[in-house]
Amino acid sequence: MKNSPQAALTTLRATRPLVHNITNYVVMNFTANALLALGASPVMAHAAEEVDEMVALSGALVINIGTLSTPWVSAMQQAMQTAARLGKPIILDPVGAGATSFRNQVLVQLLAQATPTVIRGNASEIRALAGLTGSTRGVDSTDSSLQSIEAARILHDRHGCVVSVSGAVDVVLDGKQVALIENGHSVMSQVTGMGCSASSVAAAFCAGGGSMFEAAVAAATTMGVCGEMAAERSTLPGSFQIHFLDALAEISPELLTEKAKIAWQEI
Amino acid sequence: MKNSPQAALTTLRATRPLVHNITNYVVMNFTANALLALGASPVMAHAAEEVDEMVALSGALVINIGTLSTPWVSAMQQAMQTAARLGKPIILDPVGAGATSFRNQVLVQLLAQATPTVIRGNASEIRALAGLTGSTRGVDSTDSSLQSIEAARILHDRHGCVVSVSGAVDVVLDGKQVALIENGHSVMSQVTGMGCSASSVAAAFCAGGGSMFEAAVAAATTMGVCGEMAAERSTLPGSFQIHFLDALAEISPELLTEKAKIAWQEI
């Protein structure tokens, strides 16, 4: 990697990118607070009448299908088309992929509108989207990473985008390289919206330009390191989520570099 | 009661039930975090295209009418029918019953789709749904419990379901027995979503099977005991809500048994 997560965070703080989120109701508040704490600006807008203008104002677009309905799907399609036309990064979070046929159909529709810059989800969502069956539950982390790499490679080959998979070890992959990020803490799975926030944080880094692979690595590393910082203060889920927001504000480029555990290789 | 709340909590932690919530916008985040902290898994989905599949995947369904609109009412009806057909527990939270004629009409419609397993609300909602007029405000807790029992009995006789009423003393009633639960703390009424979370926690316990009366008692007791544990750390509402989520994660079967104040009798 040419640029470190440290450099990406410095850019993010200096530019304060506006991130347009069309996301689910459950996580809107936490996502907005996560972006603000990190140093980005959130906006949420889903009306057909204004999504084009909002995309144009923003540095990146997040599409998160957590609480779908037909009008929202239309707005997501429109926003993705506009973002693609304007060259804005698109981060797609396939929440609950594989859980219902409606979600799977919507994902097909969305992926037909525009190629996302980054597809970011957890291991089971990424595997479902890749068409791989079987649960990763109970599989140990080494095998799980291999499975995530397999699924990410399929999605990359199909769509030509960066794929970021969260898990005990996070995997970020594009056609030439893969990064394994060993930061994070298990309590993160006990707080709603951590994955959704990871997608919005990825958008904030992608808005800074440069390598989208490196932006996705910086985002996953930032989430993981801030998770560790928060877990040092409390591993109880209520307190943890507050400390996590604090950590997003506290994380410095230097701390990020010091604590990052990234294994990177060409493929 | 054959089984203690302790046994119900042990089952919940072991089985990690998926709870499908069609609930209001205000409490979605807190409800999801409460379920995760306790050891259950939340899902929120309200699209007509996917509610049937999501009900089928879930261990129980929560219907909460806090921020109604026509498309959501349709989804609620559909989900209740599917849950009834599949034999999944349905927990109905009649938020704001009696406040507007629309809410009252929707409740009639919902109750015509399927019989809930548990109707859970606060005293004024349960009294309104039972057709009793008059506020319980200012009434002391003893009288209030008697009023809740009266309203719960009417609803039970009409619908044949368990009725759970929150208040200074919680009341859980079915046709054969009533439990009075004296756990809880007054600061709980200063935090939004405590009642709504109580309904989702009830769903998590009902998903474990067995007696639905005992599941509702276990849920009300868990909420009350966790409220007491949190109030020992802070009775200011911001801090309290964080400590409450922590307490849901910390509560053990042993602590629950030790702190439970349940008076139970056949009727």
Next chain:
Amino acid sequence: MKNSPQAALTTLRATRPLVHNITNYVVMNFTANALLALGASPVMAHAAEEVDEMVALSGALVINIGTLSTPWVSAMQQAMQTAARLGKPIILDPVGAGATSFRNQVLVQLLAQATPTVIRGNASEIRALAGLTGSTRGVDSTDSSLQSIEAARILHDRHGCVVSVSGAVDVVLDGKQVALIENGHSVMSQVTGMGCSASSVAAAFCAGGGSMFEAAVAAATTMGVCGEMAAERSTLPGSFQIHFLDALAEISPELLTEKAKIAWQEI
């Protein structure tokens, strides 16, 4: 001013006004918790079938356009008409005014339904609504206050309502007088929903009757003083928002008077 913020807070605590919020998804939870912590009662309802009854039950109405869509705009129009007919205070929060043409059009439509009692927004929103162009970013607080006064005066002259502008110095203005409030802390801009909550807190004070100018001043002062109290405990954004809710519960009329920094003059 005849009545101090102290008197207004005493009234609020004694009357526990019901505040009807038609607001955005992002801030609903935080807004409801802020109102509860302060001593008011929140309700959120946006269905055409019930907004009239809910307005009639409430002491004041908040219209916040943060996450617009057509059905919500209809409900907002209907609620404003009903509130005007019933003489209930209306607080309009023009979130994101100027960002998209849709928001600007909706604001024109809303302002054609009824005259708000208070228009409350941040400096750039109020300037956009007043038709003034140019960003206030980077302008120091003195100039910023002068710019806010200019914009507020235009809106007052056009609509005849109180205008409340948040910023480093808050400005509240009606046709006869202006108040500059120097309370608050910069971390407030790193937490989502502080402005939206300020509008709902203004509604809670307006529900108490008397001078709407003084109610708006009391609300802005309460927000600012509670922000200072919370910032004394933590200036990290996650912890701050929890301490802020605590401060809303802790603030007493005496503390409010002691800490208020209000400069008031006739104009």
